[in-house]
Amino acid sequence: SAAPRERLRIAIQKSGRLAEPARALLASCGLSWREGRDRLFCHGESLPVDLLLVRDDDIPGLIAEGVCDLGIVGRNVLDETNAGREALGAAAAARELRPLGFGDCRLDIAIPDGVEWTGPTQLSGLRIATSYPGLLRRWLDGQGIDAGVVTLSGSVEIAPRLGQADAVCDLVSSGATLAANRLRPVLTLLRSEAVLAGPLRAFGDARDELAQMLQRRMDGVLKIRD
Numbered sequence: 001s002a003a004p005r006e007r008l009r010i011a012i013q014k015s016g017r018l019a020e021p022a023r024a025l026l027a028s029c030g031l032s033w034r035e036g037r038d039r040l041f042c043h044g045e046s047l048p049v050d051l052l053l054v055r056d057d058d059i060p061g062l063i064a065e066g067v068c069d070l071g072i073v074g075r076n077v078l079d080e081t082n083a084g085r086e087a088l089g090a091a092a093a094a095r096e097l098r099p100l101g102f103g104d105c106r107l108d109i110a111i112p113d114g115v116e117w118t119g120p121t122q123l124s125g126l127r128i129a130t131s132y133p134g135l136l137r138r139w140l141d142g143q144g145i146d147a148g149v150v151t152l153s154g155s156v157e158i159a160p161r162l163g164q165a166d167a168v169c170d171l172v173s174s175g176a177t178l179a180a181n182r183l184r185p186v187l188t189l190l191r192s193e194a195v196l197a198g199p200l201r202a203f204g205d206a207r208d209e210l211a212q213m214l215q216r217r218m219d220g221v222l223k224i225r226d
């Protein structure tokens with residue numbers, strides 16, 4: 001097994017929706033950092049807890065590889081990574097330790113405004129565009145629905161207008177993006193928010209104690225916020 005480590009390394013999003021709230025939460029837990037010149041690594045000052053600033057999609061994999069110990073990431077990203085690995089017969093990358101109460105959104109199936117919705121079986125034989133092929137495929141299989149999954153890395157909501165797909169499976173918060181593309185949500189596959197993610201097994205060194213302490217502090221901070 002890996003060499004014991006004395007410092008805890010937490011991966012958070014470098015920029016994007018979860019970057020600021022993740023930092024703010026960690027700061028309210030009493031952490032402070034010295035900003036690295038490369039803006040990738042922040043050295044923890046008040047506690048031996050360092051930050052790595054990365055793309056959100058990389059966070060579960062970084063935990064799986066032991067490059068990072070914990071991460072703050074959307075449940076949608078964590079579950080998608082794990083679903084993709086599960087489909088390949090591989091172990092989960094990371095597990096959810098606790099929900100964090102920000103970054104709320106849903107992973108919804110949406111269909112064109114004019115189309116009547118009669119239920120999930122209506123999706124049989126259709127092409128569904130998504131950036132979440134693992135979660136969509138798992139859900140379709142669970143429902144016994146045979147549909148095509150069109151994997152797109154972005155701009156999923158324009159796929160029906162381009163004739164590339166008949167429906168979409170995408171993240172929704174206000175619903176404005178779907179509405180602007182004349183789509184309406186009909187089903188929710190996943191309710192998501194930012195979560196603290198960690199490894200499947202204990203570290204077996206000083207990091208376990210640090211991770212426990214951090215979670216106790218998060219409990220306190222999140223209780224006050226409610």
Ligand code: PRT
Nearest residue numbers: 016017055056057074103104105171172173174175176177
């Ligand atoms: O660069 P990096 O890869 O790190 O960032 P990213 O662009 O992949 O992620 P980012 O910053 O957009 O989102 C990070 C996380 O925020 C997501 O993984 C979700 O967990 C969470 N989140 C919360 C959202 C939304 N709300 C959201 N609304 N992520 C994306 N959206 C999209 C949505 O798909 C739609 O296209 O924002 C658009 C606006 O949403 P509406 O419904 O309000 O119009």
Ligand code: ZN
Nearest residue numbers: 055056057058
């Ligand atoms: Zn991303």
